[in-house]
Amino acid sequence: MKCLCLVAFLAIVITQSYNDLGVEAASRDGFVSRKGVQFILDGKPFYANGFNAYWLTYEATDPATRFKITYAFQNATSRGLTVARTWGFRDGGYRALQTAPGRYDELTFQGLDFAIAEAKRLGIKMIITFVNNYSDFGGRKQYVEWAKSQGQVANSEDDFYTNPLVKQFFKNHVKTMVDRVNTFTKIAYKDEPTIMAWELMNEPQCKADPSGKTLTAWIGEMATYVKSLDSKHLLSTGLEGFYGDSSPQRKASLNPVAANVLGTDFIANHFFDAIDFASIHSYPDLWFPNLNETSRLEF
Ligand SMILES: *[C@@H]1O[C@H](CO)[C@@H](O)[C@H](O)[C@H]1NC(C)=O
Numbered sequence: 204m205k206c207l208c209l210v211a212f213l214a215i216v217i218t219q220s221y222n223d224l225g226v227e228a229a230s231r232d233g234f235v236s237r238k239g240v241q242f243i244l245d246g247k248p249f250y251a252n253g254f255n256a257y258w259l260t261y262e263a264t265d266p267a268t269r270f271k272i273t274y275a276f277q278n279a280t281s282r283g284l285t286v287a288r289t290w291g292f293r294d295g296g297y298r299a300l301q302t303a304p305g306r307y308d309e310l311t312f313q314g315l316d317f318a319i320a321e322a323k324r325l326g327i328k329m330i331i332t333f334v335n336n337y338s339d340f341g342g343r344k345q346y347v348e349w350a351k352s353q354g355q356v357a358n359s360e361d362d363f364y365t366n367p368l369v370k371q372f373f374k375n376h377v378k379t380m381v382d383r384v385n386t387f388t389k390i391a392y393k394d395e396p397t398i399m400a401w402e403l404m405n406e407p408q409c410k411a412d413p414s415g416k417t418l419t420a421w422i423g424e425m426a427t428y429v430k431s432l433d434s435k436h437l438l439s440t441g442l443e444g445f446y447g448d449s450s451p452q453r454k455a456s457l458n459p460v461a462a463n464v465l466g467t468d469f470i471a472n473h474f475f476d477a478i479d480f481a482s483i484h485s486y487p488d489l490w491f492p493n494l495n496e497t498s499r500l501e502f
Pocket residue numbers: 274275277278281
């Protein structure tokens with residue numbers, strides 16, 4: 204879908220028992236954390252009110268267009284927006300961040316550095332996504348292609364979730380991201396309070412396993428891995444929000460498009476100690492081109 208950039212995201216904290224892996228304490232100054240079903244910032248409830256700006260790194264890679272980031276953030280803060288969600292990836296292709304497995308373009312990375320530094324300066328928190336479901340800017344498909352070029356056998360991009368080499372590539376990318384030291388602020392990403400949260404993937408789906416179990420297993424493994432490297436930041440999945448087998452009654456009524464097709468299970472996919480909150484992406488206009496406005500609202 205071309206319009207991923209238009210996704211309105213709505214953050215909701217999951218009701219979940221307190222645990223060791225999640226970020227629940229409000230003790231670290233400047234970090235967004237959670238307490239029960241509340242986001243907390245500097246001891247007070249924090250209400251995320253934000254926007255998608257997938258293009259930040261791309262535009263900030265060229266110093267001549269960095270002003271676009273500044274303008275966007277200034278406009279956002281002047282209207283009370285507090286969170287920007289952006290891509291922490293561009294796998295292969297023009298202005299790639301990761302040019303090949305484990306190889307990074309320093310200038311592009313400095314573009315992301317700039318976006319984070321500018322968010323910090325202007326008081327915006329960021330949600331940064333590690334990879335794309337879809338092939339825009341690389342994504343799962345590019346990871347699987349990389350593995351194939353190293354002799355791995357793969358049937359489809361859904362092997363992203365199970366192929367050991369691909370999983371290692373992804374973990375390496377996570378590690379590179381959290382360990383990155385920002386060239387502007389001199390602070391490692393994993394220690395940067397401007398980052399509100401990481402997201403595992405933009406709109407993960409796995410049609411190869413409609414039960415959702417393949418995706419659930421991948422989320423569990425990767426969420427634990429992210430937290431093993433970075434215990435200060437919140438973590439979410441990036442799912443659209445389609446229910447699956449763990450909530451059959453909702454699957455039937457609220458999920459006419461995706462039920463039993465996309466291999467996601469919103470409840471099971473979030474039921475991990477290492478996943479701190481959930482968000483949804485809603486496109487009723489795209490999903491129901493033939494329904495009228497009233498029916499879309501009902502959905
Ligand atoms: C909003 O962005 C525009 C450029 O698109 C810029 O001229 C203007 O100064 C910005 N407004 C604020 C309040 O920052």
